Amino acid sequence: MSAVRETFSGVLVPVLTPFTADLDPDAARFKRICRWLLDEGAGGLAVFGTTSEGNSLTAEERNRLIDELIEAGIPAHRLMPGTGACALPDAVAMTRHAVAAGAGGVLVLPPFYYKNQADEGFFAYFSEIIERVGDPRLKLYLYHFPQMSAAPVSPALVERLIKAYPATIAGLKDSSGDWEGTKRLIAAFPDLAIFPSSEVRLMEGLGLGAAGCISATANIQPSPIARLIASHGSAEAEDWHRRISTVRGIIEAYPFITALKAIVARQTGDDAWLQMRPPLTPLDGARRDELFAALDASDVPLAVNF
Amino acid sequence: MSAVRETFSGVLVPVLTPFTADLDPDAARFKRICRWLLDEGAGGLAVFGTTSEGNSLTAEERNRLIDELIEAGIPAHRLMPGTGACALPDAVAMTRHAVAAGAGGVLVLPPFYYKNQADEGFFAYFSEIIERVGDPRLKLYLYHFPQMSAAPVSPALVERLIKAYPATIAGLKDSSGDWEGTKRLIAAFPDLAIFPSSEVRLMEGLGLGAAGCISATANIQPSPIARLIASHGSAEAEDWHRRISTVRGIIEAYPFITALKAIVARQTGDDAWLQMRPPLTPLDGARRDELFAALDASDVPLAVNF
Numbered sequence: 105m106s107a108v109r110e111t112f113s114g115v116l117v118p119v120l121t122p123f124t125a126d127l128d129p130d131a132a133r134f135k136r137i138c139r140w141l142l143d144e145g146a147g148g149l150a151v152f153g154t155t156s157e158g159n160s161l162t163a164e165e166r167n168r169l170i171d172e173l174i175e176a177g178i179p180a181h182r183l184m185p186g187t188g189a190c191a192l193p194d195a196v197a198m199t200r201h202a203v204a205a206g207a208g209g210v211l212v213l214p215p216f217y218y219k220n221q222a223d224e225g226f227f228a229y230f231s232e233i234i235e236r237v238g239d240p241r242l243k244l245y246l247y248h249f250p251q252m253s254a255a256p257v258s259p260a261l262v263e264r265l266i267k268a269y270p271a272t273i274a275g276l277k278d279s280s281g282d283w284e285g286t287k288r289l290i291a292a293f294p295d296l297a298i299f300p301s302s303e304v305r306l307m308e309g310l311g312l313g314a315a316g317c318i319s320a321t322a323n324i325q326p327s328p329i330a331r332l333i334a335s336h337g338s339a340e341a342e343d344w345h346r347r348i349s350t351v352r353g354i355i356e357a358y359p360f361i362t363a364l365k366a367i368v369a370r371q372t373g374d375d376a377w378l379q380m381r382p383p384l385t386p387l388d389g390a391r392r393d394e395l396f397a398a399l400d401a402s403d404v405p406l407a408v409n410f
Numbered sequence: 411m412s413a414v415r416e417t418f419s420g421v422l423v424p425v426l427t428p429f430t431a432d433l434d435p436d437a438a439r440f441k442r443i444c445r446w447l448l449d450e451g452a453g454g455l456a457v458f459g460t461t462s463e464g465n466s467l468t469a470e471e472r473n474r475l476i477d478e479l480i481e482a483g484i485p486a487h488r489l490m491p492g493t494g495a496c497a498l499p500d501a502v503a504m505t506r507h508a509v510a511a512g513a514g515g516v517l518v519l520p521p522f523y524y525k526n527q528a529d530e531g532f533f534a535y536f537s538e539i540i541e542r543v544g545d546p547r548l549k550l551y552l553y554h555f556p557q558m559s560a561a562p563v564s565p566a567l568v569e570r571l572i573k574a575y576p577a578t579i580a581g582l583k584d585s586s587g588d589w590e591g592t593k594r595l596i597a598a599f600p601d602l603a604i605f606p607s608s609e610v611r612l613m614e615g616l617g618l619g620a621a622g623c624i625s626a627t628a629n630i631q632p633s634p635i636a637r638l639i640a641s642h643g644s645a646e647a648e649d650w651h652r653r654i655s656t657v658r659g660i661i662e663a664y665p666f667i668t669a670l671k672a673i674v675a676r677q678t679g680d681d682a683w684l685q686m687r688p689p690l691t692p693l694d695g696a697r698r699d700e701l702f703a704a705l706d707a708s709d710v711p712l713a714v715n716f
Contacts, residue, residue, distance in 0.1 A: 159497070160498065160524075163468075190466060191467055191468045215465075215689045216523060217558070219558060221690065221691070225689035225691045226688070228689070255689070380531075383520065383531035384524060385527070385528055385530050
């Protein structure tokens with residue numbers, strides 16, 4: 105499956121979704137940040153992930169944004185949109201649209217309303233998506249984020265899916281934060297592209313065979329993470345590791361998505377980036393000042409400019 | 411707000427959604443069960459609730475099923491469809507559709523993907539729905555089911571919403587299973603129609619001022635629950651209470667939705683009712699036999715026939 109692994113590697117970004125004051129997706133700003141992230145060295149754009157407020161977007165909104173990105177010249181094969189949904193037909197429709205548009209892959213969350221469901225039910229969900237889309241170009245990445253989705257992708261489920269759909273199941277994003285579990289996945293599924301959700305484990309992860317990372321904080325430090333990956337194994341990588349870990353360490357004390365939008369707004373001088381779609385809310389002024397002060401006090405410069 | 415309280419009271423049913431072998435909603439069977447439930451004395455049909463696999467249905471599917479029910483002669487004002495969604499525009503579109511169709515109310519779940527969100531974000535969500543629909547006919551019932559949705563509707567949020575939209579916020583379904591909390595809600599909001607999610611607390615709840623109940627198990631014992639409510643305060647009610655509590659007690663040992671579908675399939679002799687949409691899965695044969703044996707061993711006859 106080396107062809108699959110070549111499709112996506114390095115630092116993938118769950119791109120922040122900008123909204124207008126009317127709470128509609130802001131396609132113009134979205135295209136700008138996507139273009140900038142690729143220019144900075146992102147290996148792919150995992151649009152409509154958790155950090156993207158992806159589950160706050162309708163299927164139609166996601167499909168339309170993909171079309172707009174491609175029309176604006178973003179290479180379709182660099183896109184790995186989130187196409188999971190609670191309602192199977194929505195997941196099928198979004199996956200079909202992404203594949204038809206030429207997306208390099210899709211990142212699929214299991215349905216997440218009903219809790220404590222059996223692997224059997226999740227297998228049926230993924231299987232129906234794959235069978236109904238019925239397109240050999242489909243490369244499906246499983247999205248494991250038990251703390252948020254409450255719908256884990258178990259190793260047994262991964263194994264069963266690979267067995268049934270070896271040419272389709274291409275990888276897995278592991279947002280569990282359980283590094284021992286991630287290492288077991290990398291060891292158990294050497295042909296899958298495994299992406300941990302934090303850049304902080306990259307030094308060790310790349311050595312073990314991780315494909316890269318899909319990280320929220322890659323929205324504000326794509327180039328430093330790309331450089332760590334490019335210099336992996338050399339002394340330079342250590343310095344990039346220290347820098348990206350410092351930034352992530354500061355941001356981890358805040359609600360991630362709203363903190364990242366605050367940083368982008370400040371760095372670009374564009375307060376439109378502060379807009380969240382409910383139920384998410386902007387960081388209050390005092391917390392925002394605290395976050396900015398912590399970043400300013402560190403010796404790591406940020407360079408978000410688009 | 412007595413006019414509001416008159417709209418819905420008694421036993422409301424989160425109607426099971428039948429699916430075809432192709433996993434599409436089965437409109438013909440859906441109309442049959444809805445008609446039967448009303449004939450048996452249901453005060454309203456809370457279609458597309460948790461028991462209805464409502465969050466496994468797309469917005470378009472839900473809108474279409476409402477239209478089909480109304481075309482088939484189900485009175486629109488007896489419908490209280492679930493119109494909550496993770497994506498605000500979906501919630502707005504479904505709520506708008508329900509109101510335009512003449513639904514007596516809508517039962518709205520907060521967006522449930524992002525966990526630990528502030529009341530502020532939930533207020534913004536409900537507020538946007540109400541403002542965007544902008545129709546004085548809208549009667550909104552809040553859906554509090556923290557164990558499943560992980561998105562609680564707090565008393566402070568209820569208070570704020572009532573203050574902002576006194577003519578719109580009509581009631582609340584409390585699926586928390588926390589009876590002390592339910593009693594506090596009934597006492598704190600005397601003008602709201604409060605519906606606990608179990609018929610087992612009806613005897614006490616009706617006395618305190620609950621509007622009735624919206625209960626999963628009402629799918630298989632609508633008439634007994636309606637009779638308990640009608641005879642409330644008399645000796646007859648005690649007997650109905652014992653009967654409905656016996657049935658519910660048996661079913662509570664099984665996954666609710668799949669157990670209820672198994673019972674409907676058995677009672678109607680129509681195995682099409684066994685179909686679930688992923689991620690839900692049918693009860694396995696042994697567990698099903700066990701459930702049927704327990705029901706048969708009780709002295710309470712079920713009469714599901716449509």
